Amino acid sequence: MSEPTATEALSNFIADRITDDRSQGKHGGRVVTRFPPEPNGYLHIGHAKSICLNFGLARDFGGRCNLRFDDTNPSTEDIEYVDAIQEDIRWLGFNWDELHFASDYFEQLYEWAQKLIRSGHAYVDESSAEEIAAYRGDFRTPGRPTPYRDRPAAESLALFEKMRAGEIDEGKAVLRAKIDTNHPNMNLRDPVIYRIKKAHHHRTGDKWCIYPMYDYAHPLSDAVEAITHSICTLEFEDHRPFYDWCINTVDTPAKPNQIEFARLNLNYTVMSKRKLLQLVNEKLVDGWHDPRMLTIRGLRRRGYTPASIRAFAHQIGVNRTNSWIDMGVLENAVREDLNASAPRAMAVLRPLKVTLTNLPEERACSLSNHPQKPELGHREVRLTRQIFIDREDFEEVPPKGFFRLVPGGWVRLRGAGFIKCDSVEKDASGNVTGVSCTWHAPIEGNEGPGGGKVKGTIHWVPGDSPAATVRLYDRLFSVEHPDGDDWKAHLNPNSREILVDARVEPSLAHAKSGDTFQFERTGYFCADSIDSTPGKPIWNRVVTLKDSWAKR
RNA sequence: UGGGGCGUGGUGUAAUCGGUAACACAACGGACUUUGACUCCGUCAUAGAAGGUUCGAGUCCUUCCGCCCCAACCA
Numbered sequence A: 001m002s003e004p005t006a007t008e009a010l011s012n013f014i015a016d017r018i019t020d021d022r023s024q025g026k027h028g029g030r031v032v033t034r035f036p037p038e039p040n041g042y043l044h045i046g047h048a049k050s051i052c053l054n055f056g057l058a059r060d061f062g063g064r065c066n067l068r069f070d071d072t073n074p075s076t077e078d079i080e081y082v083d084a085i086q087e088d089i090r091w092l093g094f095n096w097d098e099l100h101f102a103s104d105y106f107e108q109l110y111e112w113a114q115k116l117i118r119s120g121h122a123y124v125d126e127s128s129a130e131e132i133a134a135y136r137g138d139f140r141t142p143g144r145p146t147p148y149r150d151r152p153a154a155e156s157l158a159l160f161e162k163m164r165a166g167e168i169d170e171g172k173a174v175l176r177a178k179i180d181t182n183h184p185n186m187n188l189r190d191p192v193i194y195r196i197k198k199a200h201h202h203r204t205g206d207k208w209c210i211y212p213m214y215d216y217a218h219p220l221s222d223a224v225e226a227i228t229h230s231i232c233t234l235e236f237e238d239h240r241p242f243y244d245w246c247i248n249t250v251d252t253p254a255k256p257n258q259i260e261f262a263r264l265n266l267n268y269t270v271m272s273k274r275k276l277l278q279l280v281n282e283k284l285v286d287g288w289h290d291p292r293m294l295t296i297r298g299l300r301r302r303g304y305t306p307a308s309i310r311a312f313a314h315q316i317g318v319n320r321t322n323s324w325i326d327m328g329v330l331e332n333a334v335r336e337d338l339n340a341s342a343p344r345a346m347a348v349l350r351p352l353k354v355t356l357t358n359l360p361e362e363r364a365c366s367l368s369n370h371p372q373k374p375e376l377g378h379r380e381v382r383l384t385r386q387i388f389i390d391r392e393d394f395e396e397v398p399p400k401g402f403f404r405l406v407p408g409g410w411v412r413l414r415g416a417g418f419i420k421c422d423s424v425e426k427d428a429s430g431n432v433t434g435v436s437c438t439w440h441a442p443i444e445g446n447e448g449p450g451g452g453k454v455k456g457t458i459h460w461v462p463g464d465s466p467a468a469t470v471r472l473y474d475r476l477f478s479v480e481h482p483d484g485d486d487w488k489a490h491l492n493p494n495s496r497e498i499l500v501d502a503r504v505e506p507s508l509a510h511a512k513s514g515d516t517f518q519f520e521r522t523g524y525f526c527a528d529s530i531d532s533t534p535g536k537p538i539w540n541r542v543v544t545l546k547d548s549w550a551k552r
Numbered sequence B: 001u002g003g004g005g006c007g008u009g010g011u012g013u014a015a016u017c018g019g020u021a022a023c024a025c026a027a028c029g030g031a032c033u034u035u036g037a038c039u040c041c042g043u044c045a046u047a048g049a050a051g052g053u054u055c056g057a058g059u060c061c062u063u064c065c066g067c068c069c070c071a072a073c074c075a
Helices: A013-023 A045-060 A079-091 A102-118 A129-136 A153-165 A214-224 A234-250 A273-281 A296-302 A306-316 A327-341 A506-510
Strands: A032-035 A064-069 A099-101 A122-125 A174-177 A192-196 A210-212 A229-233 A257-261 A351-356 A363-368 A378-383 A386-390 A410-413 A418-426 A432-440 A467-473 A496-504 A516-519 A523-527 A539-544
Touching: A013 A045, A013 A229, A013 A257, A032 A045, A032 A229, A045 A064, A045 A229, A045 A296, A045 A306, A064 A079, A064 A102, A079 A296, A099 A102, A102 A122, A102 A153, A102 A174, A102 A192, A102 A210, A102 A214, A102 A234, A122 A153, A153 A174, A153 A192, A174 A234, A192 A214, A210 A214, A214 A229, A214 A234, A229 A234, A234 A257, A296 A539, A306 A327, A327 A516, A327 A523, A327 A539, A351 A496, A496 A506
Parallel strands: A032 A064, A064 A099, A229 A257, A351 A432, A467 A539
Antiparallel strands: A122 A174, A174 A192, A192 A210, A351 A386, A363 A378, A410 A418, A418 A432, A467 A496, A516 A523, A523 A539
């Protein structure tokens, strides 16, 4: 297995900063990161970037990395996701040091909120959501205090207790941090830190009916775990002052620091949970694990390897610039990994019958399982009197530069000698239904049967090869940036083509779910983990091979 | 409009007291090849713009320009 980049130490501005912090003795020299997903959806390639960053940094600096579920909003979260997320992280090849849930800290968070109230840093506001928004103002309108801002701490304390006790209806009161109602940074205009939600929580059940907001729960959860470097995406940048406010005002023993980086943008796909959910709900794809989805599960089923995703994350780097990564970079990462590891086999996607008129008898041909890895051995493929080749490897009137099978020309048969097309059979409407060829045994050296070099080599399978279902996957969208209201109109109608009469080498019948092969000259294919049946794998195309001929 | 960020080739990432613009992907050209794959070789940027400081600036200063984020009781 070649995995040169995935184990290489991370080199980016965050790693630099950690190095700095350590040299200054910050955080006692410790490095503790965390990956904090909200369990309200499945992980996707964008999360993979964050996972590789957080776990990678901990690895590189001999620190630790926790998995913490940010489960502060019971109305959107579900246990289904917490299980799936853990499975996906492990599959990617990472292990967390500690597993936590923000909900484990609810009691502590509540006490800290009381402390804030007592010290005059928080108050219960009984304004409605609309009123709060109105009083908050906007970029051009100054914010103002609501009538409840200066109520006595004791009153807020009592009301906060009533909120917890379920004696106040949803929407009738919230706890707000008391900072500055007219701060230029909107996030500091007395942000809400607790709201009433009479919802069942997947872990705490009905114990709570008030839930902390992310902006309050996150920094304090980090502090509880003594996280040193709390890495998040750029949109939280102007929340950082409040992050620091929480840490400093509550005055937690640990003082974690938030560092932001740019989230991953990939073209020809969508990344937001909202849109992915919509694709699933509207059945535009076959669920979260559809091989076309860039969810971790989708990628896994498609045939992407963990190493290839790690290599991709490493290659794209980390910085604070909003940028778009070309889908080709991801595709190239699997190609590179699979080229090194996947055994070779032959499969004919669109079969064309070829009769070898002069073949005396069946012939056993020995083919290498990997050109660069002799240790993977050889396999036997029978050359039969009738074989299949791919339709696109034959042209009756070849374009210039075509060096596959043509009438009267020799072409090499992978591992099985040469053939020359003598005649073409057609149906009534003129479609080619088969060709007849003269076969010639393999020849040592560079010369072909007719003298001179034979440039082309094509793949083939025996005439009695079983039919197999092969699914050719392509990018989900046909435009680089599917956005706007009509983003779904840009779904690629050809993102999946199902071939039910492909012919694969008989040996492939024994492939297990998840096994991946390179079908020579066509691409990498993975035996589907859900739809395959014993002895009859269904093949998913992971990615094509590069094809400098097709480009012309 | 107030606040916060960002701007190096087609794409992404580097160059950490200012000193010959590096690496990868893509593209193009070539070599090799029983996968038109792989591999190998070569070509491909003067830095958002304009000024300034300096012997010398992507790196410092000034002024513009462009793009992104923030006005949920979401995260």
